[in-house]
Amino acid sequence: MTAVAELMDYAEVVERFDPVLGLEVHVELSTATKMFCGCPNLFGGEPNTHVCPTCLGLPGALPVVNGSAVESAIRIGLALNCEIAPWCRFARKNYFYPDMPKNFQTSQYDEPIAFDGYLDVVLDDGEVVRIGIERAHMEEDTGKSLHVGGATGRIHGAEHSLLDYNRAGVPLIEIVTKPITGIGERAPEVARAYVTALRDLLRAMDVSDVRMDQGSLRCDANVSLMPRGATEFGTRTETKNVNSLRSVERAVRYEMTRHAAILADGGGIRQETRHFQEADGTTSAGRTKETAEDYRYFPEPDLVPIAPSPQWVEQLRGTLPELPWERRKRIQQEWNLTDEELRDLVNTGAADLVAATVDAGAEPGEARSWWVQYLTQQANTREVELAGLPITPAQVATVIGLVKQGELTNKLAREVVQGVLDGEGEPGEVIERRGLKVVSDDSALIAAVDEALAAQPDVVEKIRGGKVQAAGAIVGAVMKATKGQADAKRVRELIMERCR
Numbered sequence: 025m026t027a028v029a030e031l032m033d034y035a036e037v038v039e040r041f042d043p044v045l046g047l048e049v050h051v052e053l054s055t056a057t058k059m060f061c062g063c064p065n066l067f068g069g070e071p072n073t074h075v076c077p078t079c080l081g082l083p084g085a086l087p088v089v090n091g092s093a094v095e096s097a098i099r100i101g102l103a104l105n106c107e108i109a110p111w112c113r114f115a116r117k118n119y120f121y122p123d124m125p126k127n128f129q130t131s132q133y134d135e136p137i138a139f140d141g142y143l144d145v146v147l148d149d150g151e152v153v154r155i156g157i158e159r160a161h162m163e164e165d166t167g168k169s170l171h172v173g174g175a176t177g178r179i180h181g182a183e184h185s186l187l188d189y190n191r192a193g194v195p196l197i198e199i200v201t202k203p204i205t206g207i208g209e210r211a212p213e214v215a216r217a218y219v220t221a222l223r224d225l226l227r228a229m230d231v232s233d234v235r236m237d238q239g240s241l242r243c244d245a246n247v248s249l250m251p252r253g254a255t256e257f258g259t260r261t262e263t264k265n266v267n268s269l270r271s272v273e274r275a276v277r278y279e280m281t282r283h284a285a286i287l288a289d290g291g292g293i294r295q296e297t298r299h300f301q302e303a304d305g306t307t308s309a310g311r312t313k314e315t316a317e318d319y320r321y322f323p324e325p326d327l328v329p330i331a332p333s334p335q336w337v338e339q340l341r342g343t344l345p346e347l348p349w350e351r352r353k354r355i356q357q358e359w360n361l362t363d364e365e366l367r368d369l370v371n372t373g374a375a376d377l378v379a380a381t382v383d384a385g386a387e388p389g390e391a392r393s394w395w396v397q398y399l400t401q402q403a404n405t406r407e408v409e410l411a412g413l414p415i416t417p418a419q420v421a422t423v424i425g426l427v428k429q430g431e432l433t434n435k436l437a438r439e440v441v442q443g444v445l446d447g448e449g450e451p452g453e454v455i456e457r458r459g460l461k462v463v464s465d466d467s468a469l470i471a472a473v474d475e476a477l478a479a480q481p482d483v484v485e486k487i488r489g490g491k492v493q494a495a496g497a498i499v500g501a502v503m504k505a506t507k508g509q510a511d512a513k514r515v516r517e518l519i520m521e522r523c524r
């Protein structure tokens with residue numbers, strides 16, 4: 025037997041096969057307390073300090089549903105255009121793993137709280153793809169295992185494992201798409217665009233921190249291929265916990281090329297979970313995937329069913345904020361943007377940030393140029409997404425306001441922003457610490473102006489002779505001497521006064 029080529033060239037993959045995608049996104053809700061007990065829902069903390077008999081699964085402890093998590097679930101369902109179940113239950117998903125002390129996860133199975141919706145996703149070139157949502161259901165997070173010691177520090181080489189149950193019982197919503205078909209070669213891009221759109225939606229709703237790097241938003245990507253023209257889906261693999269938007273795109277693409285090589289060689293795909301390796305963009309086999317029967321799902325006997333009244337659902341619909349696509353439509357009109365300008369703003373992730381900056385009081389043109397130019401450059405050098413920069417729209421609006429009031433020059437403003445990005449605190453603190461106030465106090469400026477005039481007598485002659493524009497050289501010298509902190513307008517006035 026000849027060796028199987030590991031991957032197929034992408035162009036050939038999409039010529040011979042049609043991909044089918046299924047995306048499962050887990051979102052940790054930012055409620056005050058956990059899903060079924062009163063423990064605080066906080067990221068981090070000393071291990072095993074946010075725990076109680078209920079989330080540790082001790083015998084006799086009973087769960088109580090967190091009402092605010094149910095509200096978030098319904099609101100998310102509504103934002104995703106789902107039906108809200110008039111009646112639903114929790115179910116036990118039984119499996120053993122040390123990070124889950126109850127030996128089952130309290131989840132929902134055939135009776136999810138929200139089902140049958142959609143999310144419209146805009147691709148880079150402006151094309152809109154409607155992604156069907158199969159269901160959004162409530163469940164609880166597991167604890168965290170840390171495998172330590174041994175040669176590799178990985179699970180098989182580790183000497184022992186540590187368990188932290190602080191995360192056990194944190195409210196999760198799992199949002200599952202219907203099989204996504206008919207997207208051909210754009211499958212990897214569609215996957216990234218969907219997770220991006222979902223993240224932006226959840227962020228606008230303020231129900232989760234949606235930090236992929238901290239695991240508050242996690243994506244499992246299911247991929248299968250079928251030969252062009254076939255009607256029956258192929259066997260899927262499920263790449264787990266892909267933790268950045270770029271990784272979602274890479275993982276889908278990699279799985280497509282891997283499946284294609286196996287299928288083209290007459291082989292079969294094993295239904296299994298896989299793990300994505302950030303370093304080389306490949307996936308490796310995890311466990312053979314349980315079918316639903318293996319989990320022996322059954323209705324949770326310790327929790328009452330949930331039956332949201334239509335009135336309550338409508339009341340919750342009324343609490344939905346302006347959603348990203350509504351906001352986009354509005355800013356396009358208000359700022360008078362062409363489709364292309366809007367798309368550029370959306371593609372860089374800037375649209376929502378600009379809008380939030382405007383909401384915080386900044387002028388739209390200023391807000392746009394800060395995010396699209398300087399901050400985009402900063403994001404590129406720091407290799408993070410724009411939204412991942414450690415600066416908030418409110419802070420950007422503050423800096424813009426200070427420039428407008430003449431307290432900062434544009435150059436100083438950039439330095440303040442730099443300080444905020446470097447973790448030096450609020451704009452005011454950076455100004456204080458770095459001494460960045462604009463100098464408009466005459467006594468401080470006059471000395472610098474006189475010195476510059478004395479150094480360039482030829483320029484002084486020109487100004488006196490009526491060549492007013494020559495003053496630029498003196499302004500430049502004063503700015504240099506004051507490290508950019510002089511109020512340029514006042515400097516110019518002083519120069520004119522002294523050259524009269």
Ligand SMILES: Nc1ncnc2c1ncn2[C@@H]1O[C@H](COP(=O)(O)OP(=O)(O)OP(=O)(O)O)[C@@H](O)[C@H]1O
Pocket residue numbers: 044045046047048158200201202203204246247248257258259260262316
């Ligand atoms: N053949 C297929 N190829 C690609 N995606 C598929 C295929 N069949 C189903 N899917 C999608 O895969 C996802 C399966 O997620 P679902 O939560 O329903 O099941 P699961 O992965 O078996 O369960 P678990 O929540 O335990 O991981 C869905 O988005 C579904 O649309």
Ligand SMILES: [Mg+2]
Pocket residue numbers: 048198200
């Ligand atoms: Mg699932």
Ligand SMILES: [Mg+2]
Pocket residue numbers: 048244262
């Ligand atoms: Mg799954």
